[in-house]
Amino acid sequence: MNSTLLADKMAAAGARFLVAIALIGAAAPVVAADVDESAVEIRNESIVRTAFDGWAAGRGNVFDLLAPDVRWTILGSGPVAGTYHGKEEFAQRASAPLVSRLATPIRPQVHHIWSVGDRVIVRFDGSAVTTSGAQYLNQFVWIFRMRDGLVTEAEAFLDLAAYQHVVENNEPRRQ
Secondary structure (H helix, E strand, O other), X not given: OOHHHHXXXXXXHHHHHHHXXXXXXXXXXXXXXXXXXXXXXXXXXXXXXXXXXXXXXXXXXXXXXXXXXXXXXXXXOOOOOEEEEOHHHHHHHHHHHHHOOEOOOOEXXXXXXXXXXXXXXXXXXXXXEEOOOOEEXXXXXXXXXXXXXXEEEEEEEEOHHHHHHHHHHOOOOOO
8 A cells, every 4th residue: 555545544534533523522512401401300300299299298388399489370261260470479369269178188199290391290180178078189280390499480280160169169267
């Protein structure tokens, strides 16, 4: 093999090597971003799962995850449907009318939790006993947007007729 042919082969191999290095370097930020996003997804799912596990066991409340300025939207039609600005407004206008008419806390039974980016989606059933002794059963899908371990936005899908039935047919608990 003459030296010119060897030099050409080495130059071609070197060029392929440089192209490979350039491609790897270009892909590295994407891989790093994927790793960062994956870590966020795992952390957010763990935070929400731990809160739901505690709620189901009667320890704590998933609403402890709400940021003070949370924006909570209940989708659908009915008196409680709408967007609530802040944890306090949500608690007073959406949660209290139902919870005050329950003799027992709602116990969630989680079916699925998914985490995608900064969103966590929870599909669960909830059950409780009303102040009149009837069962309250509902199905929920909550979609949370998380930031720094807190829910900053929430969308709630539930049977609003079941919610309203409890509110209209049960007296609030005596304090």
